[in-house]
Amino acid sequence: MKLSVMLEQLSTGMLKSMSIFFLTLIFSLPLGLLISFGRMSKNKILRTIMKVYISIMRGTPLMLQLLVVYFGPYYLFGMQIGGTYRFTAIILGFSLNYAAYFAEIYRSGIESMPVGQYEAARVLGYGKMQCFFCIIFPQVVKRILPSITNEVITLVKDTSLSFSLAYAEMFTIAKQIAAAQTTFVPFVVAAIFYYVFNLVVAVAMERIEKKLSYYH
Amino acid sequence: MKLLEMNHIKKEFDGLGVIHDISLSVDEGEILSIIGPSGSGKSTLLRCATMLEQIDGGEILYMGERAAYVDADGTRVYPKGEQAKKIHSYFGLVFQNFNLFPHYSVMKNITDAPIRIQKRGKEEVYREARELLAKMGLSDKENAYPCQLSGGQCQRVAIARALALNPKILFFDEPTSALDPELTGEVLKVIRSLAELNITMVIVTHEMSFARDISDRVIFMDKGVVALEGKPDEVFDADHARIREFLGKIQER
Numbered sequence: 397m398k399l400s401v402m403l404e405q406l407s408t409g410m411l412k413s414m415s416i417f418f419l420t421l422i423f424s425l426p427l428g429l430l431i432s433f434g435r436m437s438k439n440k441i442l443r444t445i446m447k448v449y450i451s452i453m454r455g456t457p458l459m460l461q462l463l464v465v466y467f468g469p470y471y472l473f474g475m476q477i478g479g480t481y482r483f484t485a486i487i488l489g490f491s492l493n494y495a496a497y498f499a500e501i502y503r504s505g506i507e508s509m510p511v512g513q514y515e516a517a518r519v520l521g522y523g524k525m526q527c528f529f530c531i532i533f534p535q536v537v538k539r540i541l542p543s544i545t546n547e548v549i550t551l552v553k554d555t556s557l558s559f560s561l562a563y564a565e566m567f568t569i570a571k572q573i574a575a576a577q578t579t580f581v582p583f584v585v586a587a588i589f590y591y592v593f594n595l596v597v598a599v600a601m602e603r604i605e606k607k608l609s610y611y612h
Numbered sequence: 613m614k615l616l617e618m619n620h621i622k623k624e625f626d627g628l629g630v631i632h633d634i635s636l637s638v639d640e641g642e643i644l645s646i647i648g649p650s651g652s653g654k655s656t657l658l659r660c661a662t663m664l665e666q667i668d669g670g671e672i673l674y675m676g677e678r679a680a681y682v683d684a685d686g687t688r689v690y691p692k693g694e695q696a697k698k699i700h701s702y703f704g705l706v707f708q709n710f711n712l713f714p715h716y717s718v719m720k721n722i723t724d725a726p727i728r729i730q731k732r733g734k735e736e737v738y739r740e741a742r743e744l745l746a747k748m749g750l751s752d753k754e755n756a757y758p759c760q761l762s763g764g765q766c767q768r769v770a771i772a773r774a775l776a777l778n779p780k781i782l783f784f785d786e787p788t789s790a791l792d793p794e795l796t797g798e799v800l801k802v803i804r805s806l807a808e809l810n811i812t813m814v815i816v817t818h819e820m821s822f823a824r825d826i827s828d829r830v831i832f833m834d835k836g837v838v839a840l841e842g843k844p845d846e847v848f849d850a851d852h853a854r855i856r857e858f859l860g861k862i863q864e865r
Contacts, residue, residue: 510711512707512709512711513711513713515664515707515711516707516711516712516713517713518664518700519662519664519700519703519704519705519774520704520725520729520773520774520777521697521700521701521725521729521730521777522725522728522729526728526729530724530728531713534715535714535715538715610757611714611715611757611758611759612714612759
């Protein structure tokens with residue numbers, strides 16, 4: 397197999413890996429915030445449900461969760477799987493899992509906020525939502541950014557777990573080519589891809605951190 | 613007219629009484645200082661008046677309107693929605709540790725609430741904010757962030773922030789207690805200048821000579837009750853065992 401053909405096949409995989417990455421972030425970051433609200437809710441039932449949810453999501457392997465999300469509907473409801481559902485299941489599985497981690501990060505940030513910020517906002521007449529989104533949340537983002545960066549970097553590498561559902565992203569294709577052609581080259585390309593991708597992620601996150609360093 | 617009336621206020625934390633049946637009122641243009649040893653309930657009283665704490669008994673009236681009360685069967689009734697907004701607009705509070713918003717510039721700290729909450733015109737709010745900053749001696753700091761300011765400057769911004777909403781009554785919760793001694797003076801000077809503008813103020817403070825000097829009336833609180841109340845001279849020179857002991861302790865420092 398020519399290197400150019402191999403790279404062409406791998407590059408379609410790269411695009412798919414990247415779409416898993418971005419879609420997961422788009423869904424899991426807001427979902428995580430909602431879960432953290434539930435986790436901190438005054439309602440004991442809601443709080444307990446979210447606690448159990450986070451515990452399960454963090455306590456079982458992501459690969460297993462992907463398999464459950466993909467095959468579960470077939471075994472439970474006899475639903476037809478395969479086709480486009482494969483990609484849906486991957487995004488769903490990743491988003492549900494990462495949202496649990498993000499929820500705990502949000503919680504750590506929100507709970508670290510001094511109560512005086514809420515009180516000042518309240519006395520100045522800010523409503524609950526205004527207080528959270530104008531005063532609290534921007535400060536929380538600054539506080540939790542390093543932890544978020546950690547998760548985001550892990551996510552780049554975790555996208556390779558999609559091979560367990562035989563979805564043709566970067567790592568799945570690399571494995572297939574390596575097995576068929578008995579060559580090590582695709583793995584080298586894959587390694588470089590993940591590393592460079594993460595380098596870009598790290599630099600981007602560092603930029604955001606710097607942008608927010610105008611106050612402390 | 614009475615701007616604020618607090619009648620038979622009770623407050624407890626975990627069953628422990630902090631305020632026992634306190635009544636007070638504040639007239640328009642009046643400056644009331646509340647002094648007393650720590651743990652006597654001064655700050656709690658202020659936090660009840662500003663609704664940061666909910667009362668366990670009594671009633672609070674702003675502008676003669678009943679704002680919050682506890683009814684006969686012990687249920688707290690607090691205003692909601694528009695009514696709450698209206699009552700909150702009557703008062704401002706300056707905190708001991710400023711509680712400025714660190715991610716906002718000085719200007720934004722002052723102008724955000726008038727623009728976002730009171731929906732007033734940006735231009736007018738900015739003009740007023742600049743006037744306030746000039747009054748506070750901080751004209752050159754409008755684009756600075758709180759972390760670039762000294763404690764005294766932060767507290768002056770916090771005072772400007774409270775004033776920008778044009779409250780009828782301004783509460784100060786130990787406004788100089790978190791400041792270095794050399795920065796205390798600049799904040800007290802600003803509060804004095806407000807007194808000259810006839811702004812109604814309630815000040816919880818440990819600065820005795822300041823309280824004596826600036827106040828129309830002084831309340832001495834002790835163990836959750838008003839132990840003494842009157843004109844500054846009457847309170848500070850009273851032949852009352854607890855206040856003599858309290859003032860004596862302060863002078864020892």
